[in-house]
Amino acid sequence: MVKRTSFEGDACPVARALDAIGDWWSLLIIREALSGQRRFGEFQNKLGMAKNILSARLRALVDHGILAIAPASDGSAYQEYVLTPKGRGTFPILVALRQWSEAFDDRPEEIATILVDRAKGRPVKKLELRAEDGRLLSSADTTLKPRPAPRRRSAG
Amino acid sequence: MVKRTSFEGDACPVARALDAIGDWWSLLIIREALSGQRRFGEFQNKLGMAKNILSARLRALVDHGILAIAPASDGSAYQEYVLTPKGRGTFPILVALRQWSEAFDDRPEEIATILVDRAKGRPVKKLELRAEDGRLLSSADTTLKPRPAPRRRSAG
DNA sequence: TCCAATGGTTGCATCATAAAACCAGATTGC
DNA sequence: GCAATCTGGTTTTATGATGCAACCATTGGA
Numbered sequence: 001m002v003k004r005t006s007f008e009g010d011a012c013p014v015a016r017a018l019d020a021i022g023d024w025w026s027l028l029i030i031r032e033a034l035s036g037q038r039r040f041g042e043f044q045n046k047l048g049m050a051k052n053i054l055s056a057r058l059r060a061l062v063d064h065g066i067l068a069i070a071p072a073s074d075g076s077a078y079q080e081y082v083l084t085p086k087g088r089g090t091f092p093i094l095v096a097l098r099q100w101s102e103a104f105d106d107r108p109e110e111i112a113t114i115l116v117d118r119a120k121g122r123p124v125k126k127l128e129l130r131a132e133d134g135r136l137l138s139s140a141d142t143t144l145k146p147r148p149a150p151r152r153r154s155a156g
Numbered sequence: 157m158v159k160r161t162s163f164e165g166d167a168c169p170v171a172r173a174l175d176a177i178g179d180w181w182s183l184l185i186i187r188e189a190l191s192g193q194r195r196f197g198e199f200q201n202k203l204g205m206a207k208n209i210l211s212a213r214l215r216a217l218v219d220h221g222i223l224a225i226a227p228a229s230d231g232s233a234y235q236e237y238v239l240t241p242k243g244r245g246t247f248p249i250l251v252a253l254r255q256w257s258e259a260f261d262d263r264p265e266e267i268a269t270i271l272v273d274r275a276k277g278r279p280v281k282k283l284e285l286r287a288e289d290g291r292l293l294s295s296a297d298t299t300l301k302p303r304p305a306p307r308r309r310s311a312g
Numbered sequence: 313t314c315c316a317a318t319g320g321t322t323g324c325a326t327c328a329t330a331a332a333a334c335c336a337g338a339t340t341g342c
Numbered sequence: 343g344c345a346a347t348c349t350g351g352t353t354t355t356a357t358g359a360t361g362c363a364a365c366c367a368t369t370g371g372a
Contacts, residue, residue: 011268013257014187014250024178024360031170034295040319050361055320065262077369078318086260091295092283093256094170096249101169104242106221112167113300117287121301124293125286127248131273137280139190139247144269145277180329196350206330211351233338234349 020064021090025049025057027097030066030083030090038073038080066090096127176220177246181205181213183253186222186239186246194229194236222246248283255282 010016021027025047032046044054058081061067066087072078098115102108115124129137166172177183181203188202200210214237217223222243228234254271258264259282271280285293 011266012184012187013254013261013267013269015184016261016267017253017257018180018183022178022180022183024174027174027178028168028171031168035300041317044319050363051320052322052362053360056359065260076318088295089256089260092285093249093252095285096252096283097173098169100245100249101173104221104245105169105172110167111169111172112303113169114303115298116301117291117293118297118299119291120287120289122288124298125288127252127283127285129248129251129283130281131276132278132281133276135273135275137273139244141274142271142280143274144191145272147268147270197348200350206332207351208331208353209329212329232349 017093020066021061021093023057025053026061026066027090027094029054029057029061030087031094033067033081033083033087034091034094038082039078040081043081061087092127095124099126173249176222177217177249179213181209182217182222183246183250185210185213185217186243187250189223189237189239189243190247190250194238195234196237199237217243251280252283 010019021030028047029043032043037043037046040051040054040058043049043058044051047054058067062069062081064086065084067081068084070080070082072080095115101111102114105111116122117124129142131137131141135141166175177186184203185199188199193199193202196207196210196214199205199214200207203210214223218225218237220242221240223237224240226236226238228236251271257267258270261267272278273280285298287293287297291297
């Protein structure tokens, strides 16, 4: 396989995630889906991407269980693409990407939007990684361990 | 430009982040860098990727200010690639990707490692998005607002 | 029935990716 | 100080992905 170097069988969870959503468009499609877009035309319009690419990406996202196809909510015979729980679970990834840009982008003045708490209209806090006991952790405060027992069967 | 649809000028911070680290290998390189790898050969060995691609990615990451070239720490005349603060700032993105895989992967038993608090050896908590007042926020609890005043000059 | 919009697919040109061969400078052994 | 070897790449070549435009099918409306 000379093609895309799929990481599907990789043991690294980061690689596995990238295998599903690591291409240029998937996260942007999910971003639009999270902000309420559902129709092919809406995605195409908002993202300005080629329709064949959009078509392929939507199919891949459906295959990965991130989007699901549903009948149109407006009563028409068309179909819609709605996020599954797995799809909505990408929200922290998008927030992390956003906050990284906000913190480190060379031209932050070009960033047009801010993410706010809907109830108060105030900016959200930065994502924080904490230990079980609540201590704030940086990358240097963490390490990787092999996953413990494979837990051979089900509830033991 | 028929090429890669650069999102560099896009106003969406997610797109801007993807423009820098949205390809297949960059985040994996950063992941290795965060776990202590610094040399070309180390990256190539750990990731098993083609050397020309690695070379191009390292150059791009340096151009984006995510990695910096430093003289080798072992006294040899070779060079090393070390993370800048901007590079270390991607840590939450990697954690978010990891936790998404852990939560939603179809075959979680294939995931070989867990991220633990170095001090205690205990798994870290899930990333949480909170409002200014500490309320836990899901995607539905947030919305996007236009960035307020462009703040025309410098300190006003 | 005709017409326009929606929701795609197909064809073709171009670009990126990947593997392997090749190569230059650094290091080491002698 | 010269050859052997290792490190860190670049070049070459094949192939897959991307992007645009054109085309097609179905829906919806007059």
